[in-house]
Amino acid sequence: MVIARTAKSRAARLMVVPAALLFVSASTAMGQYAGRPDTITTRYGNTPPELEPYSGGVANPYRRFFRDPLEYLGPGRDKPEPDVDTVWIGVLAPLERTHERYIGQSIAKACRLAVEEANVNGGFRGKPFGLVVRNDTGLWGASANEIASFSYDDKVWAIIGSVDGANTHIAIRVALKTEVPVMNVGDTDPTLVETKIPWVFRDIADDRQMCYTLAYHLYHDRGFQRVALLRANNRYGRFGVGEFRHASIRFGFPVPIEINYDMRWAELDSTFAMQIDRVKRVAPDAIVLWGDAEPAGHLVRRLCQEGIKAPIFASDRIIHPDFARIAGPAAEGVVATSTFDPTDDNPVLRAFQRDYAQRFGEEPDAYSAHAFDGTRMVIDAIRQAGLNRYRIRDALAAMRTYDGVTGRIEMDEAYADRSPVTIATFKNGRWHYGIPTLTRRF
Numbered sequence: 001m002v003i004a005r006t007a008k009s010r011a012a013r014l015m016v017v018p019a020a021l022l023f024v025s026a027s028t029a030m031g032q033y034a035g036r037p038d039t040i041t042t043r044y045g046n047t048p049p050e051l052e053p054y055s056g057g058v059a060n061p062y063r064r065f066f067r068d069p070l071e072y073l074g075p076g077r078d079k080p081e082p083d084v085d086t087v088w089i090g091v092l093a094p095l096e097r098t099h100e101r102y103i104g105q106s107i108a109k110a111c112r113l114a115v116e117e118a119n120v121n122g123g124f125r126g127k128p129f130g131l132v133v134r135n136d137t138g139l140w141g142a143s144a145n146e147i148a149s150f151s152y153d154d155k156v157w158a159i160i161g162s163v164d165g166a167n168t169h170i171a172i173r174v175a176l177k178t179e180v181p182v183m184n185v186g187d188t189d190p191t192l193v194e195t196k197i198p199w200v201f202r203d204i205a206d207d208r209q210m211c212y213t214l215a216y217h218l219y220h221d222r223g224f225q226r227v228a229l230l231r232a233n234n235r236y237g238r239f240g241v242g243e244f245r246h247a248s249i250r251f252g253f254p255v256p257i258e259i260n261y262d263m264r265w266a267e268l269d270s271t272f273a274m275q276i277d278r279v280k281r282v283a284p285d286a287i288v289l290w291g292d293a294e295p296a297g298h299l300v301r302r303l304c305q306e307g308i309k310a311p312i313f314a315s316d317r318i319i320h321p322d323f324a325r326i327a328g329p330a331a332e333g334v335v336a337t338s339t340f341d342p343t344d345d346n347p348v349l350r351a352f353q354r355d356y357a358q359r360f361g362e363e364p365d366a367y368s369a370h371a372f373d374g375t376r377m378v379i380d381a382i383r384q385a386g387l388n389r390y391r392i393r394d395a396l397a398a399m400r401t402y403d404g405v406t407g408r409i410e411m412d413e414a415y416a417d418r419s420p421v422t423i424a425t426f427k428n429g430r431w432h433y434g435i436p437t438l439t440r441r442f
Contacts, residue, residue: 076390092161110368114375151178165189215247228284297326304330373404
């Protein structure tokens, strides 16, 4: 049994001030590079040397960021633990009135399953864990209100979520002010952890790792030279393909065209006529598609109907039943990145898949698996640290590796999972993982 309640939004108690960005002039920066030895053994985000910015002209950067673990240096660790009846954990996820609800609903279910499992195993010192579930509507700034309510009204000890890149960026800035740990399980925006907020953790690989993996496969393994980008016209699409675009330039094959589709595609043009026409004009060797499962299914079907033979490589979100159902026969041969291999022979993973299917009557997806792992990490941290948000943060920061249902989670200094991603090909009605064979995974 899991104790849960769904909360309604209240007015935010905080003024959120955008973080200022500091820029150093090119001439000053270049003057600082010379003569600095580069003794680094690992690079941020698993970035290979040949894909680092300015790698062609700057051998030894003056300084590398994200090399030291983020620290919280403030007070609070000595606050006494309160006496509570239920240990509340917040869940912020897109559940309704948003195109990302298919992800948010999976996340919420997996969080519920993890809490139910924890309560069967004794809860927290005999007291139950409970969930406070709030909807991330996708409206700009709404997540700030929810984090404030989690922190002050609900008195949660940690928060799981969310998915939308822009909203999650706002949410973690409020979490910095309210001093509550946030475990992100669904936002693959590479810039999320670059805010250097020591209260933020992420247990899912990001789009940087997926783009590097695709770039190496397309340019090195397959020998393509003209790869078109087709993406959603939102933050997920823009930031998702960013590292692929940069990698293409550094490999010497700049992307010939980047085409976006409106998020209101169903109302404006469900045939994607403009996008199809632009692809035809370019005649690319391959197409990289970054979008959600439903529009991706329609796009792939339309590309096939128009006789476009370029192979399609897509982001991890298309690994969902909606994509295959909508795309139909056109889905055959489509390749997608994946944050982990759900067919891995891992008994912990098998148990999770069985329990999730029995509990909810459907197969878990990648986001539910990461949500389950992230919730278990939070629960383990609470059990270790006690009811003190500052010590819970410290316990999460100390988890540099964690063996979960998604495999070995390997946290870097920015508290982001850098476990290598994989790839899958849709063939004969299902996804086959590890196909095609990759020479490099990031």
